[in-house]
Amino acid sequence: MANVKVSALHKHFGPVHAVRGIDLDIPDGEFTVLVGPSGCGKSTLLRTIAGLEEIDEGRIEIGGEIVNEMRPRDRDVAMVFQDYALYPHMTVFGNISLSLRARRMAKSEMEERVGRVADMLGIKSLLERYPRQLSGGQRQRVAIGRAIVRNPRVFLFDEPLSNLDAQLRDEMRGEIKRLHQEIATTMIYVTHDQVEAMTLADRIVLLRDGVIEQQGAPLDLFEQPTTLFVAGFLGSPRMNFVKGRLEGGPDGVAVKLNGGGPAWPLPRGRNPVLANGAEVIVGLRPEHVGRAGTGPAAQGFARVEAAIELVQPTGSRSYATFKLADQPVMAELQAHDISHAGERMCVDINLRRVSLFDPGTGKAL
Amino acid sequence: MKARLTPWKLGTRRLREGAVRIVIVGLFIMFVLVPLYWVIVTSIKPSKDYLTVPPVWFPAEPTLVHYTAALFSYRGLQGLINSLIISSAATLLSAVLGTMMAYSLARFRTGGQHLAFWVLSQRFLPPVAIVLPIFLLFRGWGLYDTHIGLILAYTFMTLPLSVWMMYAYFRQLPKSLEDAALVDGLSHWQAFRLVAVPLAAPGIAAAAVFIFISVWTEFFFALILTSRYAFTLPTIFRAFLGFQGAQYGEACALATTSLVPSIVLGMLVQRHLVRGLTLGALRG
Numbered sequence: 117m118a119n120v121k122v123s124a125l126h127k128h129f130g131p132v133h134a135v136r137g138i139d140l141d142i143p144d145g146e147f148t149v150l151v152g153p154s155g156c157g158k159s160t161l162l163r164t165i166a167g168l169e170e171i172d173e174g175r176i177e178i179g180g181e182i183v184n185e186m187r188p189r190d191r192d193v194a195m196v197f198q199d200y201a202l203y204p205h206m207t208v209f210g211n212i213s214l215s216l217r218a219r220r221m222a223k224s225e226m227e228e229r230v231g232r233v234a235d236m237l238g239i240k241s242l243l244e245r246y247p248r249q250l251s252g253g254q255r256q257r258v259a260i261g262r263a264i265v266r267n268p269r270v271f272l273f274d275e276p277l278s279n280l281d282a283q284l285r286d287e288m289r290g291e292i293k294r295l296h297q298e299i300a301t302t303m304i305y306v307t308h309d310q311v312e313a314m315t316l317a318d319r320i321v322l323l324r325d326g327v328i329e330q331q332g333a334p335l336d337l338f339e340q341p342t343t344l345f346v347a348g349f350l351g352s353p354r355m356n357f358v359k360g361r362l363e364g365g366p367d368g369v370a371v372k373l374n375g376g377g378p379a380w381p382l383p384r385g386r387n388p389v390l391a392n393g394a395e396v397i398v399g400l401r402p403e404h405v406g407r408a409g410t411g412p413a414a415q416g417f418a419r420v421e422a423a424i425e426l427v428q429p430t431g432s433r434s435y436a437t438f439k440l441a442d443q444p445v446m447a448e449l450q451a452h453d454i455s456h457a458g459e460r461m462c463v464d465i466n467l468r469r470v471s472l473f474d475p476g477t478g479k480a481l
Numbered sequence: 482m483k484a485r486l487t488p489w490k491l492g493t494r495r496l497r498e499g500a501v502r503i504v505i506v507g508l509f510i511m512f513v514l515v516p517l518y519w520v521i522v523t524s525i526k527p528s529k530d531y532l533t534v535p536p537v538w539f540p541a542e543p544t545l546v547h548y549t550a551a552l553f554s555y556r557g558l559q560g561l562i563n564s565l566i567i568s569s570a571a572t573l574l575s576a577v578l579g580t581m582m583a584y585s586l587a588r589f590r591t592g593g594q595h596l597a598f599w600v601l602s603q604r605f606l607p608p609v610a611i612v613l614p615i616f617l618l619f620r621g622w623g624l625y626d627t628h629i630g631l632i633l634a635y636t637f638m639t640l641p642l643s644v645w646m647m648y649a650y651f652r653q654l655p656k657s658l659e660d661a662a663l664v665d666g667l668s669h670w671q672a673f674r675l676v677a678v679p680l681a682a683p684g685i686a687a688a689a690v691f692i693f694i695s696v697w698t699e700f701f702f703a704l705i706l707t708s709r710y711a712f713t714l715p716t717i718f719r720a721f722l723g724f725q726g727a728q729y730g731e732a733c734a735l736a737t738t739s740l741v742p743s744i745v746l747g748m749l750v751q752r753h754l755v756r757g758l759t760l761g762a763l764r765g
Binding site: 166167168187189193197198199201202203214215218219262266 | 660
């Protein structure tokens with residue numbers, strides 16, 4: 117059990133500046149997810165914490181101790197790899213117990229600990245098998261078992277679920293979350309999958325091009341993205357972006373979409389620090405665009421008439437695409453709200469949940 | 482309408498395929514097995530049967546007299562023992578050093594891009610260009626005509642081969658396994674010994690067999706660097722061609738004897754050998 121602190125970390129691979137000055141403070145017992153598109157430096161950051169990559173600049177502390185020069189074996193961290201990295205020439209027991217053997221643990225204690233972990237993960241009957249005789253899910257469990265058997269101070273996960281099929285991935289995701297609730301050790305988890313990040317994390321750290329774009333609780337990032345990139349990365353289907361322009365109105369600021377239509381008054385308290393007439397990008401989450409009710413549009417909602425061009429039913433919801441001021445927008449509808457493309461319907465847009473971004477800097481307004 | 486194969490047509494096709502197979506197998510037998518058979522059978526023929534026309538396919542009175550002559554009169558036994566010592570020691574040294582060096586090249590990029598190629602370039606020199614300097618050095622160091630001298634010479638000669646075979650092997654071994662071992666608390670040396678080497682065993686076995694065979698059959702260096710004491714099996718064969726004519730029986734007896742270790746070794750590591758040779762072809 118330990119906190120992890122990363123300060124001003126830099127890492128180069130030849131000409132590539134993979135990690136560019138990252139500061140990160142992960143409290144003891146927190147589940148932190150590093151997420152971002154491929155090449156954003158998240159795996160590199162994880163590997164520097166494990167000690168598998170040397171760092172060029174900065175400082176890494178685990179439990180208050182600077183570990184910059186420390187070998188991986190002395191850092192007391194455990195890691196689960198994307199390809200599981202099970203030793204093919206050892207049985208499941210051999211795989212799980214290797215770290216204990218490396219520390220010359222007594223055989224009876226070793227067997228007891230391996231047995232306990234195998235029980236916990238439901239792989240007790242597999243201990244004598246070799247990795248090639250296991251299914252993907254079983255291999256994943258063995259890899260996790262190998263990590264938890266040592267009671268490390270910190271767990272590191274490097275995209276552990278990306279090799280599993282969808283159903284198994286959901287199942288293992290739940291198990292990892294349960295595991296964290298049971299053992300409450302600091303966990304750092306790397307993924308490119310925003311659903312994994314949202315469901316698992318106490319805190320999401322969203323990386324882009326080697327720097328932290330935004331970090332915080334999952335819902336904070338989801339509801340108050342500070343940049344266009346974060347808004348587009350989190351959420352599925354992703355946020356709609358529509359170009360528009362600010363206008364001063366009698367009741368405060370309004371936004372007018374570029375393709376025409378009436379200006380939408382923004383709720384009070386939303387006073388973007390931009391001049392009238394400035395270009396903005398309007399962000400609308402699909403779940404904030406829904407079928408209009410029977411009465412007039414409620415306070416804070418804008419009603420538009422939509423000609424639905426594409427319907428994607430998922431069973432519980434249907435996603436409908438239409439053109440809003442000549443720009444494509446996706447709405448999340450109840451499954452029976454719409455039957456087929458070509459229908460015309462009224463949709464209400466929740467203006468209280470609209471995000472505004474500066475198209476020049478990509479920053480939220 | 483689909484063309485159907487009548488039983489008759491099917492029969493001729495089978496026949497044709499069978500014939501092709503027989504021809505190919507026949508050629509193989511002619512080029513590989515017949516000479517081998519001839520060597521073995523000549524080694525137990527009485528001298529009068531060597532060159533008769535028509536040839537004697539199997540002697541009426543097989544004899545082991547050539548074996549005793551080759552092994553004792555011509556000091557074949559001593560050569561056999563020398564060869565076994567020298568080949569095993571050189572193979573062991575070359576495989577161990579080669580594996581460690583290849584691992585270092587593959588994992589730490591030791592020496593940048595050029596060291597690995599430089600190692601291979603040692604084989605570009607014709608052996609005759611290096612045997613004379615080695616001869617002079619060995620005489621000065623007291624290594625001439627010693628087991629150790631020849632073991633060292635063969636180790637350095639075969640090192641490029643073992644380094645390159647193992648280099649290719651380690652490069653296709655996933656690095657995450659060793660990363661996992663390091664995080665699991667192993668030192669780099671332990672990760673090499675407990676994870677990388679066991680996984681590379683097929684490659685090491687294949688390299689060892691190649692090294693052993695090339696050392697076992699080497700003639701030129703052994704001829705120059707040894708004389709009466711540390712001589713190896715291949716150097717004895719020149720004694721069988723003398724002024725009184727060729728000693729076919731003794732030559733064949735010694736050749737047959739010298740086949741045994743290579744065949745035993747090949748059989749022992751056959752399974753590894755096939756996997757080692759097809760490295761990269763199949764994964765998982």
